Amino acid sequence: MSEVILVTGGARSGKSRMAEKMASRFKRVVYIATAVPLDEEMKQRIQRHKKRRPSGWATVEKNRGLSAAIAKCGDADAILVDCITVMITNVLMDIGIDWDHPNSADLEKAESEVMKEIDEICAAAVGFTGCVILVTNEVGMSLVSEYPLGRAFRDIAGFANQRLARICDSVYLMISGIPLKIKG
Helix, strand or coil: CCEEEEEEECCCCCHHHHHHHHHCCCCCEEEEECCCCCCHHHHHHHHHHHHHCCCCCEEEECCCCHHHHHHCCCCCCEEEEECHHHHHHHHHHHCCCCCCCCCHHHHHHHHHHHHHHHHHHHHHHHHCCCEEEEEEECCCCCCCCCCHHHHHHHHHHHHHHHHHHHHCCEEEEEECCEEEEEEC
């Protein structure tokens, strides 16, 4: 049975744990991890996530090009992608924009690059024969950044989340560790 689920919410709201709980009902799970361990804090965060996952789950570390990773998981019952907003950050950092002084063409390029990835993820998720669980941050309920990169990230992540939610069968908003089903 094909199913696509989106789990969203703020920082430390329980998104990953909820997604992991959902995936645990399946036998063959592939966990697609998007984080790049650039500093000690991220390395520690990645280690905590790894320790929480069942040993039988396969892990694919892929910071971009997630649709190709999803396509290679044909024998899995479920795929858990954690996290879309980290992938968005990866794209924004990779495309060579001077984020201290971006112009409108830079912002259009950034949005276009991210939406291309998002559209490919949507197509791959919908085409997968099992369950795909996508984790993403809800960043539109907080302060507006005073920095161009922060504002671009917030806007692009919001547009990306809208596209993802449209193709999902179910969407959950995590609030203080409590799931609120908002679609499906």
